[in-house]
Amino acid sequence: MSANCWPPQHPGWNPRMSISISNTKGLLNAPGENNCFLNSAVQVLWHLDVFRRSFRMMSGHACMGNSCIFCALKVIFTQFQFSDNAALPSDSLRKALAKTFADQQRFQLGLMDDAAECFEKMLLRIHFHLAHPHSEDACTAQHCIPHRKFGMSITEQIICECGAASEPFSFTQMVHYVSTSTLVSQLQQTKSPCNFGSVLRLASSDGSELKTCPGNCGRQNVHVRRSLTNSPEVVSVGLIWDSDHPSLTHINDVLRAIGTSLSLAQLYHSVPDPHRADACPLQLVGVVCYYGKHYSTFFFHSKTNTWLSFDDANVQELDPYWESVVEKCSQGHYQPLLLLFADPNSVPVSTETAHQNTFILDSSQYTGASLGTHLRCLISKEGREGGGLCTLEVILLGSGSLIH
Ligand SMILES: [Zn+2]
Numbered sequence: 001m002s003a004n005c006w007p008p009q010h011p012g013w014n015p016r017m018s019i020s021i022s023n024t025k026g027l028l029n030a031p032g033e034n035n036c037f038l039n040s041a042v043q044v045l046w047h048l049d050v051f052r053r054s055f056r057m058m059s060g061h062a063c064m065g066n067s068c069i070f071c072a073l074k075v076i077f078t079q080f081q082f083s084d085n086a087a088l089p090s091d092s093l094r095k096a097l098a099k100t101f102a103d104q105q106r107f108q109l110g111l112m113d114d115a116a117e118c119f120e121k122m123l124l125r126i127h128f129h130l131a132h133p134h135s136e137d138a139c140t141a142q143h144c145i146p147h148r149k150f151g152m153s154i155t156e157q158i159i160c161e162c163g164a165a166s167e168p169f170s171f172t173q174m175v176h177y178v179s180t181s182t183l184v185s186q187l188q189q190t191k192s193p194c195n196f197g198s199v200l201r202l203a204s205s206d207g208s209e210l211k212t213c214p215g216n217c218g219r220q221n222v223h224v225r226r227s228l229t230n231s232p233e234v235v236s237v238g239l240i241w242d243s244d245h246p247s248l249t250h251i252n253d254v255l256r257a258i259g260t261s262l263s264l265a266q267l268y269h270s271v272p273d274p275h276r277a278d279a280c281p282l283q284l285v286g287v288v289c290y291y292g293k294h295y296s297t298f299f300f301h302s303k304t305n306t307w308l309s310f311d312d313a314n315v316q317e318l319d320p321y322w323e324s325v326v327e328k329c330s331q332g333h334y335q336p337l338l339l340l341f342a343d344p345n346s347v348p349v350s351t352e353t354a355h356q357n358t359f360i361l362d363s364s365q366y367t368g369a370s371l372g373t374h375l376r377c378l379i380s381k382e383g384r385e386g387g388g389l390c391t392l393e394v395i396l397l398g399s400g401s402l403i404h
């Protein structure tokens with residue numbers, strides 16, 4: 001890891017950015033609940049310093065009442081901070097998630113689902129609650145944590161040697177997905193295996209992505225050029241496996257392929273500030289793993305400089321070395337599924353544009369009792385200009401009847 005960028009060596013290292021180890025808790029997963037995929041996503045969000053610190057300042061939002069993921073996540077984060085229990089329930093968030101995604105039949109109660117997709121969908125829901133009515137594709141809200149800190153704004157263009165170029169195609173993604181087999185084969189071919197960014201770029205644009213010339217020269221092996229037009233401070237890499245039961249050799253190859261730092265200037269053909277991207281690469285801070293229909297998480301604790309392992313209610317402290325995580329994964333045949341890279345100097349989003357009040361989007365879905373309770377909470381908040389404490393009060397008052 002770079003001594004210039006990684007705390008605590010960095011001169012600008014601010015201890016307030018980190019959390020006390022006492023705020024590190026497990027998350028319960030009773031038999032039949034199959035909450036481990038959600039627990040992994042929640043541990044990642046809580047332990048990402050920039051998400052936790054930004055989310056803490058947010059209160060006003062577009063509320064969905066008893067299916068509100070924002071409110072349910074607030075409850076868990078409040079408990080992470082203040083509860084004396086070593087492990088917390090995540091079932092109210094699970095219920096909100098199940099209700100929100102009922103029409104897509106995703107994340108339904110009792111059923112196992114995918115941790116990386118859950119993480120991605122949660123980010124998009126947080127955008128929805130915070131930045132409403134900004135659309136997902138064109139969100140410019142300065143307080144939108146997902147789009148300002150996690151979203152990768154990408155422009156794709158096919159540019160041929162003959163000079164012909166396709167129309168640029170722009171989109172935003174929350175997770176950069178790559179296949180583990182192309183990642184491993186790319187690593188075996190590359191001459192500079194220490195540069196994870198370029199290995200990832202080459203693996204993400206393998207032969208299957210070669211296009212024909214957008215002009216008339218007839219070339220059929222033209223690469224797609226991907227430019228990053230913003231500077232995300234957290235980059236999530238999703239690893240796609242061919243099998244649920246890969247060989248240990250393949251798991252070890254994938255583990256070896258993972259770099260502990262990621263330069264966006266290497267991952268994309270162009271970035272807004274290549275010098276900074278190269279000088280201060282993002283650092284690997286978290287890994288969600290899969291083994292035998294179960295998810296668990298490793299996260300680097302920024303205050304104690306220690307890797308922690310989270311397996312539902314079970315929290316273990318490892319040591320400062322990524323190699324120890326690799327060894328644990330190898331021994332347990334864990335498949336790394338989602339990698340989190342973060343800028344250690346990231347600061348929270350601005351709250352200037354955030355909603356001052358919470359408003360319910362569609363009251364017709366709620367019963368009179370729960371709506372009444374929520375309205376009472378909202379009224380008690382009015383006139384106090386939405387500070388953090390008010391949010392806490394609203395959530396705690398509302399949680400009994402709104403978030404079952
Ligand atoms: Zn809400």
Ligand SMILES: [Zn+2]
Pocket residue numbers: 127128131134136139140141144145146147148
């Ligand atoms: Zn947004």
Ligand SMILES: [Zn+2]
Pocket residue numbers: 160161162163164213214215216217218219
């Ligand atoms: Zn051409």
